[in-house]
Amino acid sequence: xxxxxxxxxxxxxxxxxxxxxxxxxxxxxxxxxxxxxxxxxxxxxxxxxxxxxxxxxxxxxxxxxxxxxxxxxxxxxxxxxxxxxxxxxxxxxxxxxxxxxxxxxxxxxxxxxxxxxxxxxxxxxxxxxxxxxxxxxxxxxxxxxxxxxxxxxxxxxxxxxxxxxxxxxxxxxxxxxxxxxxxxxxxxxxxxxxxxxxxxxxxxxxxxxxxxxxxxxxxxxxxxxxxxxxxxxxxxxxxxxxxxxxxxxxxxxxxxxxxxxxxxxxxxxxxxxxxxxxxxxxxxxxxxxxxxxxxxxxxxxxxxxxxxxxxxxxxxxxxxxxxxxxxxxxxxxxxxxxxxxxxxxxxxxxxxxxxxxxxxxxxxxxxxxxxxxxxxxxxxxxxxxxxxxxxxx
Amino acid sequence: xxxxxxxxxxxxxxxxxxxxxxxxxxxxxxxxxxxxxxxxxxxxxxxxxxxxxxxxxxxxxxxxxxxxxxxxxxxxxxxxxxxxxxxxxxxxxxxxxxxxxxxxxxxxxxxxxxxxxxxxxxxxxxxxxxxxxxxxxxxxxxxxxxxxxxxxxxxxxxxxxxxxxxxxxxxxxxxxxxxxxxxxxxxxxxxxxxxxxxxxxxxxxxxxxxxxxxxxxxxxxxxxxxxxxxxxxxxxxxxxxxxxxxxxxxxxxxxxxxxxxxxxxxxxxxxxxxxxxxxxxxxxxxxxxxxxxxxxxxxxxxxxxxxxxxxxxxxxxxxxxxxxxxxxxxxxxxxxxxxxxxxxxxxxxxxxxxxxxxxxxxxxxxxxxxxxxxxxxxxxxxxxxxxxxxxxx
Numbered sequence: 001x002x003x004x005x006x007x008x009x010x011x012x013x014x015x016x017x018x019x020x021x022x023x024x025x026x027x028x029x030x031x032x033x034x035x036x037x038x039x040x041x042x043x044x045x046x047x048x049x050x051x052x053x054x055x056x057x058x059x060x061x062x063x064x065x066x067x068x069x070x071x072x073x074x075x076x077x078x079x080x081x082x083x084x085x086x087x088x089x090x091x092x093x094x095x096x097x098x099x100x101x102x103x104x105x106x107x108x109x110x111x112x113x114x115x116x117x118x119x120x121x122x123x124x125x126x127x128x129x130x131x132x133x134x135x136x137x138x139x140x141x142x143x144x145x146x147x148x149x150x151x152x153x154x155x156x157x158x159x160x161x162x163x164x165x166x167x168x169x170x171x172x173x174x175x176x177x178x179x180x181x182x183x184x185x186x187x188x189x190x191x192x193x194x195x196x197x198x199x200x201x202x203x204x205x206x207x208x209x210x211x212x213x214x215x216x217x218x219x220x221x222x223x224x225x226x227x228x229x230x231x232x233x234x235x236x237x238x239x240x241x242x243x244x245x246x247x248x249x250x251x252x253x254x255x256x257x258x259x260x261x262x263x264x265x266x267x268x269x270x271x272x273x274x275x276x277x278x279x280x281x282x283x284x285x286x287x288x289x290x291x292x293x294x295x296x297x298x299x300x301x302x303x304x305x306x307x308x309x310x311x312x313x314x315x316x317x318x319x320x321x322x323x324x325x326x327x328x329x330x331x332x333x334x335x336x337x338x339x340x341x342x343x344x345x346x347x348x349x350x351x352x353x354x355x356x357x358x359x360x361x362x363x364x365x366x367x368x369x370x371x372x373x374x375x376x377x378x379x380x381x382x383x384x385x386x387x388x389x390x391x392x393x
Numbered sequence: 394x395x396x397x398x399x400x401x402x403x404x405x406x407x408x409x410x411x412x413x414x415x416x417x418x419x420x421x422x423x424x425x426x427x428x429x430x431x432x433x434x435x436x437x438x439x440x441x442x443x444x445x446x447x448x449x450x451x452x453x454x455x456x457x458x459x460x461x462x463x464x465x466x467x468x469x470x471x472x473x474x475x476x477x478x479x480x481x482x483x484x485x486x487x488x489x490x491x492x493x494x495x496x497x498x499x500x501x502x503x504x505x506x507x508x509x510x511x512x513x514x515x516x517x518x519x520x521x522x523x524x525x526x527x528x529x530x531x532x533x534x535x536x537x538x539x540x541x542x543x544x545x546x547x548x549x550x551x552x553x554x555x556x557x558x559x560x561x562x563x564x565x566x567x568x569x570x571x572x573x574x575x576x577x578x579x580x581x582x583x584x585x586x587x588x589x590x591x592x593x594x595x596x597x598x599x600x601x602x603x604x605x606x607x608x609x610x611x612x613x614x615x616x617x618x619x620x621x622x623x624x625x626x627x628x629x630x631x632x633x634x635x636x637x638x639x640x641x642x643x644x645x646x647x648x649x650x651x652x653x654x655x656x657x658x659x660x661x662x663x664x665x666x667x668x669x670x671x672x673x674x675x676x677x678x679x680x681x682x683x684x685x686x687x688x689x690x691x692x693x694x695x696x697x698x699x700x701x702x703x704x705x706x707x708x709x710x711x712x713x714x715x716x717x718x719x720x721x722x723x724x725x726x727x728x729x730x731x732x733x734x735x736x737x738x739x740x741x742x743x744x745x746x747x748x749x750x751x752x753x754x755x756x757x758x759x760x761x762x763x764x765x766x767x768x769x770x771x772x773x774x775x776x777x778x779x780x781x782x783x784x785x786x
Contacts, residue, residue, distance in 0.1 A: 134614050134616055154613060188610075195611055196614050199600070201695075203596060204622050205697070206596070206694055207698070209654060209694055209697035209701050210588055210647055211705065212701040214704070219704055219706055221575070221586060225590060225597075229597050231622075232621065233695070233701065233702040238692070241691035245665045248666035257603060263652070269637060269638065270641065296634075298595070299630045299634045301599055302626070306601070306628075307602075308603060309604065310627070312615050313613060338736075338737055338739075346728075350728075354747065356747045
């Protein structure tokens with residue numbers, strides 16, 4: 001029986017703040033307002049600008065800072081958090097408007113912004129540093145903002161052609177809001193996010209678009225695989241079209257490679273597609289014999305996919321780590337998960353990852369607890385002893 | 394402060410068993426052994442067959458049943474749980490070997506199996522019923538088997554041309570192991586699983602294959618979107634090549650539609666790809682102006698993807714339901730999640746869904762609790778009062 005203690009919040013990431021204000025945040029959307037909230041909470045003076053008076057007022061009312069007045073002290077740092085398609089233009093304006101300030105942006109695409117800034121701002125571009133927090137939500141706007149949005153996230157800093165003190169100011173900002181700075185070149189960044197973010201977004205949408213015309217009872221067979229692969233298909237088309245268009249080169253490069261693989265897969269598998277009532281169907285197990293190329297095509301793409309998947313780093317940025325999974329049936333009632341986690345906590349076992357799966361027509365879920373392999377067996381025994389239905393793996 | 398009680402396991406789904414033995418399970422892999430374990434646990438006499446003596450012995454040792462002896466009583470029901478590419482051949486053999494038995498299979502593809510059985514077995518095919526449990530794991534083999542594998546899952550029953558009493562026997566089996574029977578035609582089933590299972594598997598692999606050659610620091614930017622979209626890319630290529638080849642027609646039909654969409658997307662987006670140093674880059678914000686077709690192509694596929702995604706049924710097979718999300722920062726230490734769930738349980742709030750996100754370089758996770766909208770605000774307040782860092786949405 002456990003005696004749970006109060007939840008202990010993590011250490012405040014802003015205990016030591018290196019950014020000395022004022023900071024001007026241009027754009028009161030999700031990222032701008034979240035950043036402004038985090039800086040304000042850390043005691044930094046934040047000035048706000050937005051072309052929309054409504055967004056500006058909402059951000060102010062949330063405690064993100066106050067609208068900049070022409071009489072205000074000059075900002076030492078300007079963060080441009082506008083939609084990506086106008087980021088470069090706004091950076092150029094801000095470099096001109098605040099000749100003593102370091103200017104950064106948070107757009108998801110870096111090479112094009114840097115090229116435009118460099119072409120227009122000349123030597124002033126040394127005060128510009130590109131940056132990109134790897135954080136976001138499916139919702140957008142100031143209303144979805146959150147001072148903790150950046151805690152624990154990588155935040156790319158692109159400082160090609162920037163003055164060292166400008167880069168330092170942006171790195172300090174990143175650390176002050178709890179994120180981890182990652183130094184990259186602009187082209188390197190754009191190629192990376194095309195592969196790990198932009199193309200996955202488009203592929204998820206391409207897949208989910210196939211569900212539009214599907215009969216209801218086909219959808220009733222959907223399992224966790226479909227849910228996972230299409231989750232991000234719910235993202236905002238307007239924001240993403242600006243991102244994808246701004247990174248068109250790297251994105252289309254990868255999409256073309258996928259199309260080549262897809263062409264090979266279709267060619268291979270279609271050789272095994274027989275019209276209904278084919279005489280070949282009369283002979284059992286013929287499909288694979290008739291179409292060895294089909295098996296080869298699927299095996300090839302799945303083997304390479306498995307190898308690619310295995311390269312994604314695990315928790316905390318380390319090498320992928322194999323956790324042991326302990327599965328437990330959990331009744332669908334208030335407090336069930338609480339009892340489960342409380343029982344797990346009693347045993348001093350840390351849960352590295354957690355997944356909950358529900359299925360059609362039953363008021364029971366399956367909880368998957370990922371724990372260190374050394375802890376798994378004892379945990380299974382102990383949960384079983386406490387009356388849980390543990391799924392034996 | 395909560396006083397957690399012992400975990401209450403869900404009601405035993407086998408309290409009333411309609412299946413009267415003996416049942417012969419042919420194939421001691423994941424599905425066959427799991428089914429045999431569930432039936433044995435419910436008190437049904439289970440006979441086992443497998444071409445591999447090792448798999449057979451493992452299933453027996455796990456308590457799934459005992460190897461069938463020629464002297465044994467004739468089975469009343471035979472379940473063929475072999476790899477899908479040999480399912481039809483084994484069904485035909487079993488119909489001949491056990492002329493009084495109903496024979497079913499659990500292969501992921503139904504039309505081709507039914508056609509082969511019908512062509513070879515003639516009138517005997519009336520004793521055959523196709524079936525397909527929508528259950529599985531990323532691991533395979535008897536060692537991964539689990540008596541609760543089918544609890545709460547849909548289980549498709551295809552009974553075109555089957556005798557009514559044969560269909561009833563299979564429906565009883567489905568219910569006895571805790572699954573929910575879903576009646577479908579063979580072609581209807583194959584089209585459905587192509588869309589909700591086979592194609593998502595291949596698309597996930599195609600996407601993950603792009604990660605094979607990616608630099609390490611690009612992978613360090615990976616977020617939850619990439620993890621979700623590529624999770625099933627870790628599945629078994631051998632099993633899946635048999636499944637895909639067996640359902641080649643419906644699968645290639647959908648893959649071709651995806652290729653058409655992909656072609657349009659590449660054509661649209663590539664119009665916005667400018668070579669580095671292009672004079673157009675000197676004018677800020679030009680990409681979208683220069684390539685309205687690019688924005689349109691991305692918006693189109695994402696809008697349709699969002700509509701498709703929204704059609705996936707939510708928990709318990711009902712219409713998708715909007716839950717409110719409450720996000721809480723959770724320190725990475727033993728018992729943290731336990732304290733959180735215990736605190737939530739104290740408030741009598743049921744957690745409808747749960748997600749845990751970790752990021753590189755920080756020992757803090759973000760827990761997302763999905764709850765009924767009516768409960769969200771009170772929960773946030775109460776957690777905040779107990780010292781949790783609640784992310785305000």
